[in-house]
Amino acid sequence: MLLISHTASPGICAREAFFPTGVLQMTPSKSRAIGALLALFTGFGMPIPAQSASFNYTDGNCNAFSFADNGNGSFSVTCNTLVCAVTLSKPNPLPGQWVDVDVSCNPPATTYTWSKLNAGDATCAQPLTTTGSHTVIPEPRNNAVALGCIYKVTVSDPVNGNGTKLVPISWTNAPPVAPSNCSITPSPASLPAGGGSVTLSASCSSGGVPTSWAWTGGFAAGNTAAQVSGSITQTTTFGVTASNATGSASASSTVNVAGSTGGGGGSISCAAQGFAKTITIDMNWANPGRGLSSSAGGFGYGTALVTRFTTGANSSPDNYGRLVSAEYQGQNTPRTAMLSDTPCDFTNGVAVGGLQLGPTVTVLFTVGANSSGNYYPALQPNTTYYLNEKNEAFGTSTCAQGDSCNVFVDLIKPSGM
Numbered sequence: 001m002l003l004i005s006h007t008a009s010p011g012i013c014a015r016e017a018f019f020p021t022g023v024l025q026m027t028p029s030k031s032r033a034i035g036a037l038l039a040l041f042t043g044f045g046m047p048i049p050a051q052s053a054s055f056n057y058t059d060g061n062c063n064a065f066s067f068a069d070n071g072n073g074s075f076s077v078t079c080n081t082l083v084c085a086v087t088l089s090k091p092n093p094l095p096g097q098w099v100d101v102d103v104s105c106n107p108p109a110t111t112y113t114w115s116k117l118n119a120g121d122a123t124c125a126q127p128l129t130t131t132g133s134h135t136v137i138p139e140p141r142n143n144a145v146a147l148g149c150i151y152k153v154t155v156s157d158p159v160n161g162n163g164t165k166l167v168p169i170s171w172t173n174a175p176p177v178a179p180s181n182c183s184i185t186p187s188p189a190s191l192p193a194g195g196g197s198v199t200l201s202a203s204c205s206s207g208g209v210p211t212s213w214a215w216t217g218g219f220a221a222g223n224t225a226a227q228v229s230g231s232i233t234q235t236t237t238f239g240v241t242a243s244n245a246t247g248s249a250s251a252s253s254t255v256n257v258a259g260s261t262g263g264g265g266g267s268i269s270c271a272a273q274g275f276a277k278t279i280t281i282d283m284n285w286a287n288p289g290r291g292l293s294s295s296a297g298g299f300g301y302g303t304a305l306v307t308r309f310t311t312g313a314n315s316s317p318d319n320y321g322r323l324v325s326a327e328y329q330g331q332n333t334p335r336t337a338m339l340s341d342t343p344c345d346f347t348n349g350v351a352v353g354g355l356q357l358g359p360t361v362t363v364l365f366t367v368g369a370n371s372s373g374n375y376y377p378a379l380q381p382n383t384t385y386y387l388n389e390k391n392e393a394f395g396t397s398t399c400a401q402g403d404s405c406n407v408f409v410d411l412i413k414p415s416g417m
Contacts, residue, residue, distance in 0.1 A: 080161025082109055086153070093171050096209040096244075099137045101127075101151070101167060109133075109155035109163065117150040117166065124149035137169055178247025180207035184240055190256040195233035198255050202226050202240045207249065210242035216289040217252075217282065232257060237282050237296060239289045250408075252281075252295040270304035270344035275390070277302060278344070281409055283309035288411035292328075294404075299391065301401045306343050307387040307409045311379055312417065315368030319414035320376060323387050325361040325407045333398040333405055337361040337389040339377060345388055357393060367414055 068076045082105045089100035103112065114127040114135045125138040140149060151167040182204040191198065200220055202213055215223040217238035219230025232255060239252040270278045279299060281291035291307060293299035307323070325337060336357050338346050364376045379385060387409065391399035399405035 080159075082107065082155050082157060082161050082163030084109070084153070084155055084163050084165045086165055086167050088167075088169065093139070093169065094177055094208070095171055096139060096177065097171075098139060099169055100134065101137055101153075101169075102134050103153050103155065103165060104133065105155050105157075105160075105163060107157065107160040109157045109160070111156045113154045115152050115154075117152050121149070124151075127151060139171060177208035179204040179210045179242040179244060179249045181205040182210075182240070182242045182249045182251040184238060184251050184253035186238075186253055186255045191232070193257065195231060195257045197229065197231045199227065199229040200238055200240075200253070202242065202251065204242050204249060208244050208246060211244045212242075214241045214243070214287075214289070215239065216284050216287050218284070221284045221287040235280075237280075237291060239291060241289060250290045250292075252290070252292045254296055268306050268308070268343045270306070270388075273304065273344045273346070275302060275304040275344075278304045278306060281305070281307040283307060283409075283411045285309055285312050285411075285413065288413060291409045291411075292406065293409070294406040298404065299389075299399075299406045300404060301391065301397060301399050303391065304344060305389040305407070305409075307389070307411075308343070308384065309411055310384040311367050311381050313381050314417055315381055316414040316417045317366050317368035317378070319416055320364045320366055321414040321417075322365070322410075322412050323361070323363045324410045324412070325387065325389060327359055327405060327407050332359045333391065334358050334393045335361065335389055335391050335398060335405075335407075336393060337363070337387060339363045339365070339385060339387050341383065341385055343386045343388065345386070346390065361387075361389065363387065365414075367417065 066078045066080055068078070070076055084103050084105040087102045087104075090097055093099050101114075112131055112133050114130045116124055116126065118124075123140050125140060128136040128138065135153075137149070137151060148168055148170040151169065153165050153167060155163045155165075182202065185201045185203070187199045187201070200215075202215075203226070204210055210226075213224055213226050215221060215228060215238065218232050218236040220228045220238050220240075235254060235257045237252055237254040239250060241248050241250045268278055268280050277297070277300075279293060279297040281293065281296050283289075283291060288309070293305055296305070299305050307325075323339065325335075327333065327335075334357060336346060365379050366376055367379050367381060369378050389407070391397060391405050
């Protein structure tokens, strides 16, 4: 609304001034020019020529004004408007991704308010924070894709004015990003002698949202939830694979039971063979997967890695399974590996094909006698075997002290088993 008042005071110079409170001062000559307006709103006569006049203009929708002399005896009152720019961390987010949003204004604002343009839209998520120049927008509910959500940021400043910016965000129909940086958190992380109950929680800190989980090891084998619970009596290595429509990522974790290592098979030590440290990965034949030496204690200088598994009751003599070990952390260095029915064995191994040397170790095998003769080792049902590995080539260490030379180990059963 327009509120007008006048004050009587001497005035000798002509000027128009901007006041944040919305006060316009006028000289006598300007007062005469709008005399009819003043008379209409105040009911008073005109100020005398030697006096100045002033009136106040207020508007509940604006908190900062600019006043201008139009040069024809009239004045303009303009609400100041802030000009702002919005930046999205992901201009074209994929399903499963959240978006960081920042707003900057010139001149800077002092107050920021974030909201959905349509407050009643239940599909688009609320901003995680509603004040400040930064907020985070979660993906639409129900994993909606190809969906546009419009947000609004309202800015204000007592001197520089107001501003509003609309922020449209559309999630694309492209496939989601594969999960990555996954981990298993056991609770408790270790158990006293005799074992006990443990809860395993799987999560992925980056990439897309997993839609399925596949567990290996001990009681967890075959489970498909992100969290599983059960009991163990021996040190056990658990593994999980998180997947979505695009890809997958794996993790493993070993829960130590005091006085034992090796997931129910007892403690393994290769100290007699000259190794300062022995780590063990246990594979579950019923639901094999991937083991990580880093989760078993780290595969470095002077360390023996023993991957243990026990075949099932069935045979598959003419189909081939395989063990694959490859470095994933550190330099790609060669190592020696041997498949044997004895842990820490690097000399005899199984009848044929057991000794391997190279950065990537691959051992093919069958379960039961096979027709390939001397090409692949034939493992026996219900028998425990060991893939023994060391970071050595021809008696010389290939992993320097202090280096990380960790590997992943995959066990793939013969088809039909």
